[in-house]
Amino acid sequence: MKEMVDAREKPHAILVSYPLQGHVNPSVHLAINLASRGFTITFINTHSIHHQITSTSDGEGDIFSQLRQSHGLDIRYATVSDGLPVGFDRSLHHDQFMAALLHVFSAHAEEAIEKIVRHSQPAVSCLIADTYFVWPGKLAEKYGLLYVSFWTEAALIFTLYYHMDLLRLNGHFGCIDTCEDEIKYIPGVESIEPKDLTSFLQEMDTTTVCHQIIFKAFMDVKTADFVLCNTVQELEHETISALQHKIPFFAVGPVFLTGFTRTTVMTSLWAESDCSRWLDSKPQGSVLYVSFGSYAHVAKADLIEIAKGLLLSKVDFIWALRPDIVSSDDQTPLPGGFMEETGDRGMIIPWCCQTEVLAHPAVGGFLTHCGWNSVLESIWFQVPMLCFPLYTDQFTNRKLVINDWKIGINLYDKVRLTSVEVAEKINQLMVGKIGDEVRVSIKNVKSTSEKALAAGGSSEKNIDRFIQELEGIYKHDYKCIDTLAVHAENDE
Structure with missing residues (x-):
């Protein structure tokens, strides 16, 4: 039994990035950050994003291979279909792209996650997935994983979506005659004008595929064990404090590598000109x-x-x-x-x-x-x-x-x-x-x-606390599993 416990000491996270440039960048940097702290990371990209990155950077295969060789980080790499052909113009056909992510992508993601869970060592301990996915909570529960939601935007946006019921109740969202009064009832938000809401919260038609994604994603995220947010605690202090009364919410941003401007992991979807x-x-x-x-x-x-x-x-x-x-x-x-x-x-x-x-x-x-x-x-x-x-x-x-x-x-x-x-x-x-x-x-x-990213800063403390709490739950759960296994052996 001791060998089983030792094999599980190192956390192994599957990290699934949302297939848009603005989500891929912080997801890659989060993977590097966690791997540098001892995690094994299996990073899942879509075929389409992988194809765009490698075709513009003259790279092939694993986008983390150079980083693995130079820094010894245990970041593994897999790609799955998003439900559409690689050559499909996702920008021109936005609604079809979003519909594929809503209805089809989860099947491809689950197939990959199941394979990784079954065959990987160290054993997979958690699923880290972009908050905009509608399925992570269900898959994490199905495969016995902790669910970490990664929010790549401001905490203010998160809390607006989290409290859509209040916006609807007060006539600021999803109403025929939308209220134009200042919004002062969202916990942790002193005030916000309707014109400053996200475009989806300003739209009259709430039946679009993007609205369906937001509704389902923010039902799913309420089941998360942790939320990591790409923001700075001190810049959104009141908003984050209010959220922390409802969900384990950790501000760990800005999530990018600050020591240099270009990483050894290529993430750009277009060829970059030298200016x-x-x-x-x-x-x-x-x-x-x-x-x-x-x-x-x-x-x-x-x-x-x-x-x-x-x-x-x-x-x-x-x-x-x-x-x-x-x-x-x-x-x-x-x-x-x-x-x-x-x-x-x-x-x-x-x-x-x-x-x-x-x-x-x-x-x-x-x-x-x-x-x-x-x-x-x-x-x-x-x-x-x-x-x-x-x-x-x-x-x-x-x-x-x-x-x-x-x-x-x-x-x-x-x-x-x-x-x-x-x-x-x-x-x-x-x-x-x-x-x-x-x-x-x-x-x-x-x-x-x-200061937030410096030693002893809020973001550093928050990511350390997140890791400690995650490992505490993980080790406790496996201690219980191992104890049950020992009793089972004795009964035999």
Whole structure:
């Protein structure tokens, strides 16, 4: 029996990443963090995400192989189908993609999880899965695993979804005549305007596939043994404290590797352009970095006004412009003559290593969609933001950036965007008094994030406490199993 106990001393977690760029990045970094603390990790990616990563990085097979060789971390790797062909355009056919994740992916995930549980050593102790999956709690229970939900967004978003019943009860969600009053009844949230709710909580139609995912996911997460959140305790203290009265909730962010900007694990879904030489030619703090993330689309009319506004502003800029930013069917969304008029003032690239760009001293501002990873990275590199949210959590992230932390300014609020306004806001951020004020604020917020990740900081303490509690439950359960097995042997 002692050999059985020893084999289980090392925690083994299956980690399933949600198949979107903004979820893959923190999931990979969480895997590295836990493996560096003694975990065995089996990381499950989808065939589609794996194909995109390896086709853009000239890599093959296991994305963790180089890290395993260089650092000796026990991170294993598996891929499964998300229910759609690898070549299917998920961006163009968003609803079909989400429907596959809702209805089909769980079968493929279960097949992989069952195989890993049956054949792996050390024995699997827990399932770590993105909160947006609708099945982890059921599979964890079926295979006798602890269930750890990984929330890759802000705690504020989590608590809004967690309390959808209150929003519905008070007429702020799922009603024909939606209430426009300020929301002051969510535990741990002093107040929030309806316009700052996520896009899904602002929509009238609550029968969409994305709403079904959210409803089912937040029923499932209430069964979790632990929730790990990619945020900083001190930045969302009241919200997190209120959540901790209802669920074991640990703020462990920002979940990325802070010692360097590029890891040995490739995660980018697009080939990255090298912008360093162009940036080296620009004065400190003079360049505006523009990127609207890895998935959401921009209306073509807005994109044209932004492009014209960049020219009017006279500010140097680097723009990571995805080929499908408007649609996979529209590969030339910029206004005619834009590239010629830009000259050396601007650099247009399909994609880049965002942390390397933000870390460059020439970059002094970020025109962003307010994706959570972008917000955390902007804070880390002390680059103030010009906020242009497009979808899902980005409207609520903007509220945190502008109202709570005062580290950015707003571009516009659901009115017609004009190039003149774009130019004015760019100049306010880059050379105006408002820009100076947000630069002071973001320096302080960066200090808070840095302290959280330092030895003795809140995020370090939280991940250590999570591991201690997880191992305590795990070892206690197996001690009971081994005791029962000994009694069974004696009875024989």
